[in-house]
Amino acid sequence: MTLPQILSLAILGLLMLFLIWGKFRYDIVAALALLASVAVGTVSPAAAFSGFGNDIVIIVASALLASAGVARSGLMENIVNRIFPNTGSTSLQLAFLVIMVTILSAFVKNIGALAMMLPIAFQFARRSNTSPSLFLMPMSFGALMGGMCTQIGTSPNIVVSQIREKMTGQPFTMFDYAPVGLAVAAIGIIYLVFFYRLLPQRRKSAVPNNEHLALHAYVAEARIPAASPIIGKRVTDLTAGANGEVRVVKLIRNTNNKISPLPDTILAEGDIILLEGSPKALDNVTNSARLLLTTERHLLAADEKTGETDTIEAVITESSPLIGLSAQNLDLFDRHKINMLAISRPHGRIRSRLGETVFHTGDVIVLQGGENILPGLLADLRCLPLARRPIMLGSLRRGLVPFIILAIAITATALQLLSVSVAFFSAAVAMIVFRIIPGREIYQALDGQILVMLAALIPVSEALSTTGCAGFLGGKLADFAGTLPAAGALGLILIAAMLVTPFLNNAATVMAMAPIASSFAASLHYRPEAFLMATAIGAASDFLSPVGHQCNLLVMGPGGYHFADYPKFGLPLSLLVIIVSVPMLLLIWPLR
Numbered sequence: 001m002t003l004p005q006i007l008s009l010a011i012l013g014l015l016m017l018f019l020i021w022g023k024f025r026y027d028i029v030a031a032l033a034l035l036a037s038v039a040v041g042t043v044s045p046a047a048a049f050s051g052f053g054n055d056i057v058i059i060v061a062s063a064l065l066a067s068a069g070v071a072r073s074g075l076m077e078n079i080v081n082r083i084f085p086n087t088g089s090t091s092l093q094l095a096f097l098v099i100m101v102t103i104l105s106a107f108v109k110n111i112g113a114l115a116m117m118l119p120i121a122f123q124f125a126r127r128s129n130t131s132p133s134l135f136l137m138p139m140s141f142g143a144l145m146g147g148m149c150t151q152i153g154t155s156p157n158i159v160v161s162q163i164r165e166k167m168t169g170q171p172f173t174m175f176d177y178a179p180v181g182l183a184v185a186a187i188g189i190i191y192l193v194f195f196y197r198l199l200p201q202r203r204k205s206a207v208p209n210n211e212h213l214a215l216h217a218y219v220a221e222a223r224i225p226a227a228s229p230i231i232g233k234r235v236t237d238l239t240a241g242a243n244g245e246v247r248v249v250k251l252i253r254n255t256n257n258k259i260s261p262l263p264d265t266i267l268a269e270g271d272i273i274l275l276e277g278s279p280k281a282l283d284n285v286t287n288s289a290r291l292l293l294t295t296e297r298h299l300l301a302a303d304e305k306t307g308e309t310d311t312i313e314a315v316i317t318e319s320s321p322l323i324g325l326s327a328q329n330l331d332l333f334d335r336h337k338i339n340m341l342a343i344s345r346p347h348g349r350i351r352s353r354l355g356e357t358v359f360h361t362g363d364v365i366v367l368q369g370g371e372n373i374l375p376g377l378l379a380d381l382r383c384l385p386l387a388r389r390p391i392m393l394g395s396l397r398r399g400l401v402p403f404i405i406l407a408i409a410i411t412a413t414a415l416q417l418l419s420v421s422v423a424f425f426s427a428a429v430a431m432i433v434f435r436i437i438p439g440r441e442i443y444q445a446l447d448g449q450i451l452v453m454l455a456a457l458i459p460v461s462e463a464l465s466t467t468g469c470a471g472f473l474g475g476k477l478a479d480f481a482g483t484l485p486a487a488g489a490l491g492l493i494l495i496a497a498m499l500v501t502p503f504l505n506n507a508a509t510v511m512a513m514a515p516i517a518s519s520f521a522a523s524l525h526y527r528p529e530a531f532l533m534a535t536a537i538g539a540a541s542d543f544l545s546p547v548g549h550q551c552n553l554l555v556m557g558p559g560g561y562h563f564a565d566y567p568k569f570g571l572p573l574s575l576l577v578i579i580v581s582v583p584m585l586l587l588i589w590p591l592r
Helices: 003-021 026-040 055-073 075-083 090-105 110-128 133-149 155-168 178-194 235-242 279-288 332-336 374-380 401-414 420-433 439-445 448-466 469-481 486-500 506-523 529-540 550-559 565-588
Strands: 218-223 246-253 257-259 272-277 309-316 339-344 364-370 383-385
Touching (some): 003 448, 026 448, 090 178, 110 133, 110 550, 133 529, 155 448, 155 529, 178 565, 364 374, 401 420, 486 506
Antiparallel strands (some): 218 272, 246 272, 309 383, 339 364
16 A cells, blocks of 8 residues: 555544544544645645535535424424324334434434434324334334435435546436335334334333423414414314324303313314413424414514524513513504514413413513514513423414425426535525524534535545546455455445444435445456445444434333344344345446
8 A cells, every 4th residue: 555545544444443433523523534634735725625615515516404493393203193083003103103203314414303203202102102112223223214205315325426527427316215115114014013123111201291390381373364273173173183192271152252171172263262381382382273373473574684483482581571560551563563472371360362372480482573572572561581492372373385395496496407416405494584493593404514514525535446446446456355245345335434424413424435335346357236226225224323313312201112122123223224125236336
């Protein structure tokens, strides 16, 4: 090996060691690897920052924004709450959860798909009186498998597509991944649904009890408009999707006619309903029934500087001028362009209409207004803002619009009308233009660490090729695999990527392994497509540890899992992926 080859390999080895150590953030480690490569001359100063303009970074960033827009719509959760049968069967519940999260993660970032379905999993666990640990790890693995099915499903697929374009001039298309990905997902779903008993049932999991963490239930007031699907239905139909977390406190018809909100009471247009529950549950009910909060008025132009509105919880202190007054007395909207959406009283119950409720010390109120107006107003009213939580109650959402935007982007790439980068950048911009994602949340939705890591690793990984190191390693692997059949050579690359990805971010695994895989294929005089696909599948198959992928880490605490639970449940699935993937890759992507 030449000195540049040794240096490029040494830097990559040190990068992997530091990432496995986990003491430093992976974006910082990648940035240091880039600087070290420039310092020793394996990356030229002119190419050092080429990664920041690479299509890979644009596509991943755009996919993150598009995913956040779909998740923020809340539509999927409302659909599930309304149409899924009220079954207590653990197997049926698990099958539904795994299939849904697998399908969603093919088009939405897998951690976003998993986050959308987690509340449903906890509802099912309560309904069937079982531990969430039986649901969460299978859902995480399902999300990883779903990401294998499309180009945008997971970062490794995006990376190998760009690498193939550099090698052959032709990238992988949106659904080139589908034949092998769907086969893996199908066998994986069968395993997850029928062998979930390998998982521990940990009743004393680290699931935070929302009922204990939350303040007392909020009360909100809503009106049934003409377009509401709840007209002519019963009170129980209104609250059915909330699984007992919302109840109707009062029902007012024809302005002053108070009706007992019995379960069989039929709802009519114009009815005023006083609802009690958590902000999340209240939002689900008002959004799915298309109710209008009576205290909410038009706020799109409330903030003259940004046009953005915010929703925040605040507690009324003992020196607040609000004490002894009501929202009607204050005329909050006309005077301050502020809506009061809900109120919670820790030591008492609220039975009066929201606008007529007199404020007490310790009341917690949910206010909506311009994001630059609220902080100053809270100071003037001597209310203390609580720790920020994502409160969607009263938030402006566009229903099907984010799904339509995502569908247009996917269709444009599938028909090759636009490149993936342009199509998804357009989708991300559309999410902002249509205010599906508020301005204050745009950069929160972007995972800065993964984007910087990708941008920094692109020139570092390319140094493996430019110095000839990838070719050298590929040749050595080819010598080792020379006596193996084609399936054995392909399986070798798949297993190598699968073993590396628990210790690295999956995108980092692809950046390191793909150049070696392509050189390995060239040394054996094979076409590179199957080997690149094998690298992506191996990198996405992170079933052996909780630390290699965010999805596994996300469910570890709530599921009460131990480190050893992952290889116990994930190793059989990894073997199934190898058994299914290798023959499928040989069938779909011939080596000659």
